[in-house]
Amino acid sequence: MNLKVSAAVALLALLAHGAVAQDAKRFAPLPMEALNPAQKAWAEQIAVPPRNAKHTNPPYRAYIRNPELAKRLSALSDYLRWNTSLAPRLSEMAILLTAREWTAQYEWFAHYPLALKGGLAPDVADAIAAGKRPGSMKPDETALYDLVTELYRDKKVSDATYKAASAAFGESGILDIIGIIGYYDLVSMTLITMQAEPPNDSVKPLSALPRRTP
Numbered sequence: 001m002n003l004k005v006s007a008a009v010a011l012l013a014l015l016a017h018g019a020v021a022q023d024a025k026r027f028a029p030l031p032m033e034a035l036n037p038a039q040k041a042w043a044e045q046i047a048v049p050p051r052n053a054k055h056t057n058p059p060y061r062a063y064i065r066n067p068e069l070a071k072r073l074s075a076l077s078d079y080l081r082w083n084t085s086l087a088p089r090l091s092e093m094a095i096l097l098t099a100r101e102w103t104a105q106y107e108w109f110a111h112y113p114l115a116l117k118g119g120l121a122p123d124v125a126d127a128i129a130a131g132k133r134p135g136s137m138k139p140d141e142t143a144l145y146d147l148v149t150e151l152y153r154d155k156k157v158s159d160a161t162y163k164a165a166s167a168a169f170g171e172s173g174i175l176d177i178i179g180i181i182g183y184y185d186l187v188s189m190t191l192i193t194m195q196a197e198p199p200n201d202s203v204k205p206l207s208a209l210p211r212r213t214p
Contacts, residue, residue: 027194029056030064038067046074050082058106058196059187073186080183084176085169088118090144094180096120096128097148102188103206109198131209143168148181 035043035055043055043064051074055064063070084091092115099107108129115125124141127134137145143164150157157165165174198205 025195027062027065029061035064036067039064042067042070042074045071051078058194059190062190062194073183076179076183080176080180084180085173086176086180089115089120090140091176091180092118093120093124093128093141093144094148094177095184096125097145097152098181098184098188100128100131100206100209101152102185102192103208104188104191105198105205106191106196107184107188108206109203112203129204129206140168144177147174147177151178151181 030039032040032043032055039055046053046055046060053060055061060070063073080091086094092111095111096108096115098104099111112125112129116122120141121136124134124137133149134141134145143161146161147157147165150161162174165177169177
């Protein structure tokens with residue numbers, strides 16, 4: 001083998017190695033036959049309605065590494081997704097605000113269509129994507145936006161914002177909102193850690209925003 005051929009072979013080997021490294025996934029999907037009994041039981045539990053989820057999809061393929069935690073997370077998710085006092089329009093809006101806070105691309109990809117389906121106006125969702133205050137929110141959306149934004153930005157809630165949120169949602173509803181963003185903070189951190197990216201470009205990805213200064 002001459003020098004040029006040897007160099008070409010070496011280059012191909014390096015490229016192949018790089019491709020494998022780039023294709024490697026954190027929390028790689030586990031086939032059903034590789035699951036232990038606790039993992040398999042949880043995988044079967046989430047595969048039925050209303051979730052109809054696959055344990056090989058984000059964030060479940062991370063959760064399944066810890067099936068005891070996964071059981072509790074999925075129970076919390078079930079309540080926060082389908083059983084709170086909030087209309088889907090509002091719960092999905094809260095999730096979009098969390099996805100924007102973390103620039104969690106997979107979370108945004110999954111919930112942007114659900115927010116629109118739930119009745120959130122596209123211009124409201126698009127303003128959230130741009131990191132801007134939406135200009136045409138309904139009164140309950142304004143109350144939710146101000147509560148969530150102050151929690152993330154200011155790490156406190158003003159009396160005026162609390163009063164508006166209490167009037168719109170009641171004290172129980174405020175806890176529902178806090179529960180949603182708290183749970184989806186966890187989801188965002190999981191998705192970012194596992195480097196989960198949207199499977200296609202059917203939803204415009206979030207752009208990076210400037211770092212927030214105190």
